[in-house]
Amino acid sequence: MRWVGLFRTIYFLPVVIGLGTSSLLWVWLFNDQVGFFSFILSHLGVIKEPVLTTPNTSLAGVIVMVVWKTVGFTMVLLLVGMQAIPTELYEAAKIDGATWWPIQLFITIPLLRRTIALALIISVVGSFLAFDQFFIMTGGGPNNSTVTVVYWIYRASFTYFKLGYGSALSLLLMVILTAISVLQLVVLREPETY
Amino acid sequence: MVRVARKSGGKVYKIAALYGVCCGIAFLFVLPLFWSFITSLKKPADANASPPNLLPSTLTLENYTRLLHYGDGIFNYFGNSLVVAMLTVISVVFLSTLAGYGFSRFSFPGKNVLFVMILITLMIPFQSILTPLFLVLRTLSLQNTLVGLSLVNTTFQLPFSVFMMRNSFESVPRDLDNAAAIDGCDSKALLTRVLLPIVLPGVITVGLFAFVASWNEFLAALIFLTDADKYTLPIMLLNAQSGYLGTVDWGLMQAGIFISVLPCAILFLLLQRYYISALIAGSIK
Numbered sequence: 202m203r204w205v206g207l208f209r210t211i212y213f214l215p216v217v218i219g220l221g222t223s224s225l226l227w228v229w230l231f232n233d234q235v236g237f238f239s240f241i242l243s244h245l246g247v248i249k250e251p252v253l254t255t256p257n258t259s260l261a262g263v264i265v266m267v268v269w270k271t272v273g274f275t276m277v278l279l280l281v282g283m284q285a286i287p288t289e290l291y292e293a294a295k296i297d298g299a300t301w302w303p304i305q306l307f308i309t310i311p312l313l314r315r316t317i318a319l320a321l322i323i324s325v326v327g328s329f330l331a332f333d334q335f336f337i338m339t340g341g342g343p344n345n346s347t348v349t350v351v352y353w354i355y356r357a358s359f360t361y362f363k364l365g366y367g368s369a370l371s372l373l374l375m376v377i378l379t380a381i382s383v384l385q386l387v388v389l390r391e392p393e394t395y
Numbered sequence: 396m397v398r399v400a401r402k403s404g405g406k407v408y409k410i411a412a413l414y415g416v417c418c419g420i421a422f423l424f425v426l427p428l429f430w431s432f433i434t435s436l437k438k439p440a441d442a443n444a445s446p447p448n449l450l451p452s453t454l455t456l457e458n459y460t461r462l463l464h465y466g467d468g469i470f471n472y473f474g475n476s477l478v479v480a481m482l483t484v485i486s487v488v489f490l491s492t493l494a495g496y497g498f499s500r501f502s503f504p505g506k507n508v509l510f511v512m513i514l515i516t517l518m519i520p521f522q523s524i525l526t527p528l529f530l531v532l533r534t535l536s537l538q539n540t541l542v543g544l545s546l547v548n549t550t551f552q553l554p555f556s557v558f559m560m561r562n563s564f565e566s567v568p569r570d571l572d573n574a575a576a577i578d579g580c581d582s583k584a585l586l587t588r589v590l591l592p593i594v595l596p597g598v599i600t601v602g603l604f605a606f607v608a609s610w611n612e613f614l615a616a617l618i619f620l621t622d623a624d625k626y627t628l629p630i631m632l633l634n635a636q637s638g639y640l641g642t643v644d645w646g647l648m649q650a651g652i653f654i655s656v657l658p659c660a661i662l663f664l665l666l667q668r669y670y671i672s673a674l675i676a677g678s679i680k
Contacts, residue, residue, distance in 0.1 A: 204417075210667065211421045214428075217663040217670070219611025221629035222655050225636055225648065226431055234445040235645050237430050269424065274674060281675055330522045333613045337633060351522045351614075358526040359618060367526040375523040382518040 209280075213273035220270065224337035227266040228253065231338075256346055259339045263347065267334060271327070275320045282316030283309065315389055322385045329378060350374055428656070435459070435649035442646030458650035465635065465647060467624045469654065472631040475541060476610055476655070479627060482545035483609040487552045488602045492594075494553075495560025496586050500572065510561070517554045521547075522614065529618060539621045547619065548609040556601040559676060563597030564590065600669040607659050607670070628655040 215223060230238040233251035242248045252262040286309065294304050310317075332351040335341060341348040341356075348356070354374065358367030434442050435458050437451040442458070462469040498510055521528075528547065529538070537543030567590060575589045591598075616627045626634065632651045636643060663670055 208417050208421055210664070211424050213667075213671070214660065214663070215424065216674075217607055217611075217659045218428075218656050219613060219629055219659070221611065221613035222632065222652055225629075225632050226427055226652050228636065229431070229645060229648060230427055232645075235443060235447050237447050237449075240446050269427070273424075277671055278675065326520070330520050332522060336617075337636070351525070354522070354525060355614075355618075358529065364526055364530065368530075371523050371526050375519060378520060378523060379518060 209277075212276055215270045216273045218270065220333040221337060223266060223270045224334045227262070227269075228338050231262050253339050254343055256343050259343060259347055263334050263338050266338065267331075271324070275324070278320050278323075279313065279316055282313050286312050318388045319385070322381060322388070326378060326381055329374070329381075431649045431652055434646060435653050437646055439644065439646045442649065443644070458646040459654075461644075461647055462650050462654070465651075466626075466631065469651070471624060472626055472628050473654065475625060476627040478541050479545045479548065479612075479616075480606050480609040482542065483548040483552060484602045484605045486545070486549045487556050487605040488598055490549075491553060491556035491560045491601055492591075492598060494557045495562075495564050495594075495597075496590065498557070498561040499564035500582070500585075513554050513557055517558070521551045525614070525618065532619060538619055539625065541620075541625060544612075544616060544619050544627075545609070547615050548605070548612055552605045552608055556605065559601050559673065560594070560597055562676075563594040567593050596669065599666065600673040603662060603666050603669055604673045606662065610655075610659055 218226075230236045231252040233239050233243075239248065239252060242252070248258060250258065252258045290308055290312075291304060294308055299307075329349075330351055331349045332355065335347050335349050335352050336355070339347040341352055350370070351374070354367050354370045357363050357370060433451060436454045436456070438453060438455055438457060439461070441448065441451055441453075466472070498506065532538040532543050532547070535543075537546065571589060571593075572585060575585050580589060611629070612627070613629045616630050617633075620626055620630060623634070628651070632648065632655060635648055635651060
């Protein structure tokens with residue numbers, strides 16, 4: 202396919218933009234007065250209230266931004282995983298008469314399971330550590346519905362100045378993330394055999 | 396004949412659909428940045444218009460010139476970000492190259508234990524030692540300094556970078572070391588004259604990654620910098636977003652976002668290959 206490199210670059214570009222900066226950008230896009238996306242979405246009848254200050258939609262708004270910002274990375278990860286699958290397997294399947302869907306279902310996805318697991322773990326860890334986007338886009342609101350773990354640590358330590366409590370929360374978070382990392386090591390320990 | 400024609404017709408249709416989907420997604424990905432850029436070129440009143448108008452009536456650099464006088468001036472904040480990023484890049488490149496060389500080419504007691512310990516620190520995210528780190532920096536009087544912030548960034552960039560550099564050095568065959576030794580190179584000359592040019596891609600990768608990470612860093616800058624004149628770009632933008640007397644200057648914001656996105660975007664477009672390989676290596680470990 203021609204221009205494939207161009208498409209890849211475009212999809213990946215948001216990854217190099219800082220999470221803080223892209224959050225600021227999307228606050229503007231979702232602003233109910235001047236935001237283009239709010240304007241379009243409300244004209245389409247998708248939303249009636251301001252996106253980021255309404256329960257239910259505030260989390261969705263943040264998720265849209267995070268997907269825009271990070272999906273390029275997951276794409277590259279899966280791309281590298283797919284390139285590692287030997288082409289002989291596909292050739293053999295084609296000779297056996299397999300069409301596109303069965304090939305994806307029975308060759309690509311099973312052989313990609315380590316990469317998919319890796320992408321999943323990275324997303325989960327990243328979500329556990331989410332702070333910038335919630336701090337900037339929703340401020341934890343409305344009604345504390347979007348306060349994350351790190352946000353809570355930040356508030357405990359630097360808003361209420363309960364530094365001991367904050368440190369304890371930090372350590373707890375570390376335990377959870379270490380458990381996830383161990384899980385990652387277990388899942389990804391053995392190299393893929395094709 | 397008819398069958399062949401129909402088959403190729405279907406293929407053309409499929410390719411067109413494929414390009415259509417790809418272009419559609421690409422459009423959605425570029426749209427936020429494009430709109431932001433267009434808005435930064437609007438007149439301030441135009442940028443604050445509600446409902447928003449799609450295209451500017453006139454193009455002007457007014458938002459950018461106003462940024463020059465925003466707070467301590469955009470150059471001050473840009474400079475802060477640059478100082479932190481460059482200090483981080485220099486220390487990361489220097490330390491990780493030497494450490495990588497050491498781990499790859501020398502044997503000393505406790506080497507493997509030390510290397511495993513560095514790898515273990517990869518698992519500890521910055522966010523989870525936030526509060527203790529704040530207390531340490533305060534004790535060392537490094538809180539609210541750009542040097543302190545770059546030290547924090549360096550610390551969190553180093554484990555990955557040491558790992559990358561060790562792998563870079565490991566991939567260079569030892570025959571080269573022996574040949575250089577016969578030619579009279581000591582270990583210092585071996586590094587600077589023989590190995591460094593070969594591991595240069597690794598050095599670029601590590602440096603680029605450190606730059607982007609440091610430039611985009613938000614939470615540490617938010618916590619450790621308290622004086623307004625020391626803010627890095629993301630924190631300054633956040634302040635602008637919070638608004639003056641409750642009103643946000645949206646045109647100014649978009650100009651600021653464009654300026655803070657630009658360096659990383661340019662570096663990425665120029666050095667894409669290195670950046671992506673670092674991301675992959677960092678996630679697979």
